[in-house]
Amino acid sequence: MKSIFQFLVLIFSITLAAQDPTDSKVTQQAIEQRGAMKQASLVKNLAFTSIGPTVMSGRVADVAVNPNNVTEFYVGYASGGLWYTNNNGTSFTPVLDSAPTQNIGDIAVDWSTGTIWVGTGEKNSSRSSYAGIGILKSTDSGETWDHVGLSDAHHISRILINPNNAEEVIVGVIGHLYSSNSERGIFKTVDGGKTWVKSLFINNETGIIDVAFAPENFNIMYAASWERARKAWNFDGDGKHSAIYKSTDAGSSWVKIGVKSGFPVGNGVGRIGLAVYNEDTVYALHDSQFRRPKEIDKKQSNVLTKEDFKTMSATDLLEIADKKLNTYLKDNGFQEKYRAENVKQMVRVGAVKPIDLAKYLEDANSMLFDTQVIGAEVFKTTDGGASWKKTHAHFLDGVYSSYGYYFGEIRVDPRDENGIYVLGVPIIKSKDGGASFTSISKENVHSDHQALWVNPKKPGHLLSGNDGGLNLSYDDGQNWIKLNDPAVGQFYSVYADNQKNYKVYGGLQDNGVWVADNDAKMNKGWQQSGQNPYESIMGGDGMQVQVDDRNPNIVYTGYQFGNYYRIDRAEGTREYIQPKHILGENPYRFNWQTPIHLSKHNQDILYLGGNKVHRSLNRGNDWETISGDLTTGGKKGNVAYGTLTSISESPFQFGLLYAGSDDGYIHVSKNGGGTWTRISDALPENLWVSRVVASKFKKERVYATLNGYRFDDFTPYIYVSEDYGQTWRNLGNALPAAAVNVLKEDSENENLLFVGTDSGLYTSLNLGNSWELFSNNFPNVAVHDLVIQPKAKELIVATHGRSLYKANIAPLQKMTKSVLLTSTHVFAIAAVRKNSSWGRSWSPWRKASTPEIKIPFYSKTDTKVAIGIYLGDLKVNAISIAANSGFNEAIFDVSFSEKGKKAFEKANKKSDLKAAKNGVFYLVKGKYTVKTSFSESEFEIK
Numbered sequence: 001m002k003s004i005f006q007f008l009v010l011i012f013s014i015t016l017a018a019q020d021p022t023d024s025k026v027t028q029q030a031i032e033q034r035g036a037m038k039q040a041s042l043v044k045n046l047a048f049t050s051i052g053p054t055v056m057s058g059r060v061a062d063v064a065v066n067p068n069n070v071t072e073f074y075v076g077y078a079s080g081g082l083w084y085t086n087n088n089g090t091s092f093t094p095v096l097d098s099a100p101t102q103n104i105g106d107i108a109v110d111w112s113t114g115t116i117w118v119g120t121g122e123k124n125s126s127r128s129s130y131a132g133i134g135i136l137k138s139t140d141s142g143e144t145w146d147h148v149g150l151s152d153a154h155h156i157s158r159i160l161i162n163p164n165n166a167e168e169v170i171v172g173v174i175g176h177l178y179s180s181n182s183e184r185g186i187f188k189t190v191d192g193g194k195t196w197v198k199s200l201f202i203n204n205e206t207g208i209i210d211v212a213f214a215p216e217n218f219n220i221m222y223a224a225s226w227e228r229a230r231k232a233w234n235f236d237g238d239g240k241h242s243a244i245y246k247s248t249d250a251g252s253s254w255v256k257i258g259v260k261s262g263f264p265v266g267n268g269v270g271r272i273g274l275a276v277y278n279e280d281t282v283y284a285l286h287d288s289q290f291r292r293p294k295e296i297d298k299k300q301s302n303v304l305t306k307e308d309f310k311t312m313s314a315t316d317l318l319e320i321a322d323k324k325l326n327t328y329l330k331d332n333g334f335q336e337k338y339r340a341e342n343v344k345q346m347v348r349v350g351a352v353k354p355i356d357l358a359k360y361l362e363d364a365n366s367m368l369f370d371t372q373v374i375g376a377e378v379f380k381t382t383d384g385g386a387s388w389k390k391t392h393a394h395f396l397d398g399v400y401s402s403y404g405y406y407f408g409e410i411r412v413d414p415r416d417e418n419g420i421y422v423l424g425v426p427i428i429k430s431k432d433g434g435a436s437f438t439s440i441s442k443e444n445v446h447s448d449h450q451a452l453w454v455n456p457k458k459p460g461h462l463l464s465g466n467d468g469g470l471n472l473s474y475d476d477g478q479n480w481i482k483l484n485d486p487a488v489g490q491f492y493s494v495y496a497d498n499q500k501n502y503k504v505y506g507g508l509q510d511n512g513v514w515v516a517d518n519d520a521k522m523n524k525g526w527q528q529s530g531q532n533p534y535e536s537i538m539g540g541d542g543m544q545v546q547v548d549d550r551n552p553n554i555v556y557t558g559y560q561f562g563n564y565y566r567i568d569r570a571e572g573t574r575e576y577i578q579p580k581h582i583l584g585e586n587p588y589r590f591n592w593q594t595p596i597h598l599s600k601h602n603q604d605i606l607y608l609g610g611n612k613v614h615r616s617l618n619r620g621n622d623w624e625t626i627s628g629d630l631t632t633g634g635k636k637g638n639v640a641y642g643t644l645t646s647i648s649e650s651p652f653q654f655g656l657l658y659a660g661s662d663d664g665y666i667h668v669s670k671n672g673g674g675t676w677t678r679i680s681d682a683l684p685e686n687l688w689v690s691r692v693v694a695s696k697f698k699k700e701r702v703y704a705t706l707n708g709y710r711f712d713d714f715t716p717y718i719y720v721s722e723d724y725g726q727t728w729r730n731l732g733n734a735l736p737a738a739a740v741n742v743l744k745e746d747s748e749n750e751n752l753l754f755v756g757t758d759s760g761l762y763t764s765l766n767l768g769n770s771w772e773l774f775s776n777n778f779p780n781v782a783v784h785d786l787v788i789q790p791k792a793k794e795l796i797v798a799t800h801g802r803s804l805y806k807a808n809i810a811p812l813q814k815m816t817k818s819v820l821l822t823s824t825h826v827f828a829i830a831a832v833r834k835n836s837s838w839g840r841s842w843s844p845w846r847k848a849s850t851p852e853i854k855i856p857f858y859s860k861t862d863t864k865v866a867i868g869i870y871l872g873d874l875k876v877n878a879i880s881i882a883a884n885s886g887f888n889e890a891i892f893d894v895s896f897s898e899k900g901k902k903a904f905e906k907a908n909k910k911s912d913l914k915a916a917k918n919g920v921f922y923l924v925k926g927k928y929t930v931k932t933s934f935s936e937s938e939f940e941i942k
Contacts, residue, residue, distance in 0.1 A: 019686060021179040021712035022737055024152035027133060030714070030736035031100045031147075034760065034780070037736070037773040042886030043763055043812065048778045048797070048805040050487050051504070052522040053534040056511040057446075057469025058488040058801060061122055063453045064109045065463065070455060073463070075470055076104035078122040078450075079130050079782055079801030080488030084142065089472060089483035095142030097779040101759065102801050103130040105174075108159035110166040114141040117169065117193075119156025123209065124450070125177055125230055125237065125405045127592060127639075128490070128509060128800060130758060130782060131712065132156060135171065137193055148193030152176075152183040154712070158211040162218045162250065167192040170251040172223060174207035177230050179712040186211065186223055188251050199247075200254040205229060206241040209271055211251075214279040215414060215456075221247040222282055222385065223254065224272035228405065232662060232688065232710040234637030237405040238289035242269040246385050257385035264288060268373075270404055275412040275420065280384040283391075283412055283420055283434070287404025288374035292395070304328040306358035314347050317354045332361055335580050343583070352584035363561070363587045363640060375400040376424055378410065378434040391434025399424035406448070414456035423449035427464060429477060440477025448510060467510045487522060487803035492593055494798035495545035496789040497552045505555070506785075506798055507542025513557045514542070518789070518796070518806065537567060546598035546606070556598060556620065561640060562590030562610060566620050577620030579608060588612065589634055591643035591662055601654040609644030613659055613673060626673025631661040632686075648702075650694040658702055658725075660689025666704055668725050679725030680704070684717060690741050697750035700724055709739040709758065716740050716757060720768060731768030741783060747790035749813045754795065756783025761797060765815055772886075778805060811856040811887055819858055824865055824883075824932045827856040829939035832894065834925050839916020848918045853939060855890040855930055859883035867892075869900075870929040874907055876900035877923075894941070896921040 038044060058080050065073040071088035074095075081102035083092040096102060096118065106119040120132025134150040150156070155174040162168035168190050175184025184207035186200035200208065202225050209226040213219075223246075227239030244263065245254040259265060268290035275283040304324060309317070317325075322340035329338055346352045376399040379388045399422060400407055413419030418433040426441040427449040441447060446468025455461035460476035469484040490509035496518065497503050505515045513536070520533030540559025548554035556577075558564030565574045581588050588610035599605035606616045611634065613627040634642025643662050650656035655672030664687045666680035680689075687706035695701035702725055706717035718732035718740055732740065738757035746752035753764040761774045761783050778797075785798035793810040811827040819825045832853055841848045859865055865883045867890055868875050877897040881890045896904060896913075901921050905913060915921050927940045 019708065019711040019713060021176060021181070022708075022714040024183075026737050027714065028151055030738060030759075031133065033736040034100065034773060037771075038775045040885075041772045041775065042765065042815075043772045044775050044886065045884060045889060046774060046807055046809075046812070046887050047776045047889065048774065048807045050522065050777070050802070051516075051518065051520060051796075051804050051806050052487045053489055053514060053516065053520075053532075053803055054484050054487045054522055055532050055534055056489060056508065056514065056536075057484040057486070058490045058511075058803075059122075059124075059448075059467045059509065060451050060465025060470055061104045062107045062451050063463050063465050063470070064107050065453050065455075066109075066111045067456070068111065070458075070461070073453075074107055074109060074116065075465065075486075076107040076118065077102075077486075077488045077801060078124070079103050079128070079490060080486065081779060081781070081801070082107060082116070082118060082142065083486050083488075085483075089470065089481075089485070092485045094486070094779070095138075096136075096145070099136055099145045100147075100780050101130075101133050102779055102781045103132045105132060105156040106159050106172075108161050108169075110161050113139070113166060115139050115166060116142055117159045117161065118145075119153075119159050119171060121153065121155035121174075123155060123157040123174060124407075125155075125174075125228055125235065129155070129177060130800075131177065131714075135159075135193060149189075149196050150183060150187060152181060154181070155207070157207070157209050160211055160213055160218075160221075160251075164218065165190075168218075168250065169193065170211060170213075170221070171196075172208035172211040174209055174226065174228075175204075176712050178232075178710050180204040184208070186251060186254065197252075199252055200245060202227075202241050206239070209408065210274045212274045212276040212282075213250075214276050217279055219248055219250045220276075220279045220384075221251050222274050222276055223247070224274055224284070226271050227269075228271075231637065231639075233635040233639050233641030235405060235639060237287070238268050238270040240265070240267050240269065242272060244272060244274075244284060244385060258388060261381075261385070261387045262390075263379055263388040264290065266290075271408040273408040273410045273423075275410045277412045277414075277417050280382055281417060282381050282385065283410055284379045284381075284388065285408060285410035285422055286377050286379060287400055287408060288377050289404075290374050292372045292374055306332070306361050309354045309356075309358040312354040314354060317347055317357075318344055328357075334360065334583075338583055346583065356584045359587065360581070360583055361587075363589060375404060376407075376422065378420070378422060380434060391430075392436070396422070396424075396428070396437065399426065399428065401425065407450070409450065409452060411452045411454050413454055413459070415459060421452055421454065421462075423452055423464075425449075427452070427466075427477070440473075442477075442480050444482050445471050445480050446510075488801060489803035490800045491784055491798035491804065492542065492800070493544045493785045494787050494796050494804060495547060496787045496794075496796055497547040498549050498789075498791070499552050500791070502789050502792060503552065504796055504804065505545040505547065505557070506804060507538075507544060507557065509800070510541050512536050512540060512542045512559070513538035513545060515555075518792070518794070537569070538565070541592070543593055544596050546596055548598070548603050549600075550603055554619075556596060556606060558594075560592050560594075562588075562594035562608070564594070564596060564608065564620070575620070577606075577616070579610065579614040579616075579623040579625070589631075589640050589643045591640060591645050593645065595644055595647045597647045597649060599649055599654065600651055601649070607647050607649065607657070609647050609659060611643050611661075613644065613647065613657070615673065627659070627667070627669070627676050630659050630667045630676060631665055632663045645689050646692045648692050648694040650699060651696045652699040656694065656699070658692040658694055660692040660704065662688045664689065664706070666692055666725060668702070670724070679721070682728060683719060684708075687711075687713075687717060690739075691743050693743055693745065695750075696745055696747075698722070703743050703745070704728070705740040705743045705755070707739045707741060714739050714758070716755075718743060718755065718768065731764075734769075735762060735771050742786050744786040744788060744795075746809070746813060747788045747793075749816070751816070752809075752812055754786050754788075756786055756797065758782045763812065765812070765820070766817075774807075811858070815858060815887070820860070822858070823860050823934045825858040825935045826867075826930055826932055826937040827858070829853060829855055829930060829937050831940040831942055833942045834922075838894075838922050839918040839920050841917070848916075850918070850920075851894045851922070853892045853894055855892055855937075857883070857888050857890065857932065857935070859885060859888055861885050865890075865932055868931045870931060871904065871923070871926055874900070874903050876904060876928070893920075894923050896923060
């Protein structure tokens with residue numbers, strides 16, 4: 001009876017309704033839980049190493065510059081934390097790593113006291129704009145941080161500090177991204193964040209995207225409200241509640257302005273950015289979602305467009321000249337089999353209709369870009385908002401396209417009322433008050449611009465923050481210097497090939513796909529050699545990577561929405577391999593991060609998921625569709641939805657396949673796609689399946705992780721099944737609240753699991769019954785993907801904000817049940833090669849080269865552990881370490897102790913032991929034993 005009751009409780013617990021936003025109290029409890037887990041973790045001493053890259057950087061959210069010393073500034077990255085420089089960007093130091101989040105919307109600094117304010121949660125509304133936890137404040141230049149409120153804000157747009165009273169602060173809050181909430185609007189504190197007053201609130205769907213004050217008068221402020229609603233399948237970034245407000249009492253009260261004044265009103269009003277020159281002169285950058293008037297082309301064009309086919313009859317199509325029809329088909333990428341003669345025959349027999357020649361080109365992504373909105377437009381007022389005029393007569397084409405939700409910043413030169421800068425896909429400037437513009441984007445500057453600082457004292461001195469990091473200009477954008485020192489790449493995926501000196505591949509947000517040797521050094525030496533250790537092999541938003549185990553030059557990768565290629569790196573060629581639907585069939589839907597999987601059973605076989613599973617038997621040259629639609633069917637919207645997100649094939653059986661979708665379905669096929677069975681009915685519904693993983697240790701075992709981020713649901717959904725998904729067990733209950741992105745089985749130990757969430761990295765030593773938090777040189781950052789290189793026994797972590805990390809997990813693979821019961825256990829120790837350079841330096845100006853050996857060991861309790869190093873029976877040295885419960889690592893400098901040296905010389909009277917140049921006697925070649933009271937291990941000096 002007890003087991004049946006427990007089973008019923010389990011089924012009930014995993015079928016509770018999902019999609020409810022996580023309460024801010026739960027989020028705060030999760031922060032406290034992570035803090036406790038950090039202290040108690042059995043793996044808190046396992047060190048991670050950042051392996052970059054740095055060259056392409058990541059999205060900047062804001063910059064704050066010391067007005068009295070412009071070589072000192074802070075840079076806040078959207079998901080990569082806060083970084084400080086006092087040498088004009090030559091180097092940076094992270095200052096937010098001790099905080100619970102690395103997600104930033106805005107920063108503000110009181111330079112007189114060193115007080116830093118961080119508004120957490122990115123201001124953009126992208127598909128990977130992570131929520132924050134409210135306002136963080138540091139009064140010691142980032143040494144420590146306090147949470148000072150607004151914990152349910154999620155996304156914060158702007159922080160303003162009164163230059164005459166640092167305790168008075170204004171905060172603009174956008175609010176939740178995927179759900180409604182009341183903690184949005186403008187908040188004010190007059191006591192440094194101890195208490196807050198909401199001084200402006202519109203409704204639960206409308207927040208504040210920008211706030212700015214008059215430089216000479218803090219009492220005069222302007223704010224921009226933004227009505228937006230994002231879902232996994234749609235983004236609506238405009239509404240009648242998007243508007244401009246004004247305050248004359250330092251943000252204590254607000255009045256809506258701009259009505260009947262020349263500034264747009266109505267449902268098409270989108271995001272608004274503000275730049276205040278003085279009390280009366282303000283620029284407003286508007287992302288207009290009003291449709292452009294249809295232009296009448298006076299010239300009769302002989303070129304067909306897809307719009308022509310939407311209203312065309314079959315008779316009219318058959319009368320089109322073959323040459324004209326073929327031009328349309330070829331120019332729009334129709335497959336070779338679809339040429340005029342074949343298409344006309346299909347129309348004659350009724351297999352396709354003319355409208356199908358338009359639908360063939362349309363999916364959610366193309367429909368988004370096809371939307372002809374007005375886009376970016378600049379307005380100006382010179383009477384404090386009583387009246388507004390658009391500054392330009394022409395469209396600002398190419399600045400926003402139809403995705404202005406991702407941009408919205410404008411700046412005015414504090415020394416020049418007519419000098420303005422508009423940030424979009426390029427960055428453009430005007431010197432005539434917005435009547436005309438020129439681009440100041442250059443070849444070493446990323447195209448997506450998010451933040452800009454204009455020096456109020458030195459004309460032409462700019463700092464631009466963009467999706468590719470930070471750039472510096474001293475000549476008003478004619479030339480730029482790249483300041484990409486921090487490793488803040490926003491990775492979606494990571495892969496490691498099987499070479500001895502294996503290579504690491506990864507796809508990044510808006511920065512393509514890159515590859516490097518796993519031991520690449522992150523320093524500035526490449527600027528001397530001209531060869532960065534990381535090489536770009538694909539543009540766009542970089543996606544998943546698979547590499548042929550037989551030939552590491554054959555790489556499968558691509559960019560967003562399923563645009564994949566087979567690359568031959570040796571030949572320098574690439575073949576486009578996306579599966580194409582049949583003319584007359586609805587277009588396939590491809591997820592932003594379309595899944596691919598190269599079969600381990602046959603490396604010619606590649607799987608790719610749209611809304612159906614596609615399989616190629618010849619490396620992507622040809623495709624067969626081996627499933628029906630494995631989703632709920634999609635939803636009407638401007639974002640591809642109802643798509644597959646994860647594909648896995650069992651290493652035990654070819655054709656034992658699993659597929660998961662963005663709308664909560666998981667299917668299994670045991671016969672190579674012949675039939676599929678849905679196995680997710682008992683799991684929470686409608687959630688994004690972030691991973692489905694066929695176990696490498698048990699044929700019947702499968703893991704699934706679900707992600708509620710797109711409902712602002714941060715519950716950690718992790719499940720395992722031991723019967724092909726017929727029943728599931730919940731593994732996520734013990735984890736702090738944070739959406740789960742990835743689960744990875746270890747390559748050797750079936751009880752060892754790794755999980756990446758939106759706020760960190762965890763491991764389980766007991767098949768998910770309990771979890772341990774990694775924290776040694778690893779911040780609370782979103783983890784998107786994991787890969788284990790089995791020969792090297794290394795875990796590579798793809799973070800979405802801090803690039804890649806690597807750790808040796810060989811000791812964890814040996815932390816079995818029996819080891820965990822012992823008092824101490826010394827794990828395998830890597831050999832070291834003796835080198836004549838030990839203790840020497842090739843230059844008197846450099847430190848001597850000194851060796852070290854890492855001695856990994858387990859301790860059951862917090863205690864002092866004595867470690868002896870023996871050569872045969874001779875004790876040549878001894879060290880002791882204050883060990884923590886769990887994994888530890890002692891560092892041994894490979895030297896003789898004084899006693900050890902004497903004992904060695906006594907036993908080896910003919911030895912000619914000599915001190916190195918630094919006076920240290922290093923151990924001779926040989927095999928050594930490392931001993932504790934309960935365990936021992938060997939290492940060799942070769």
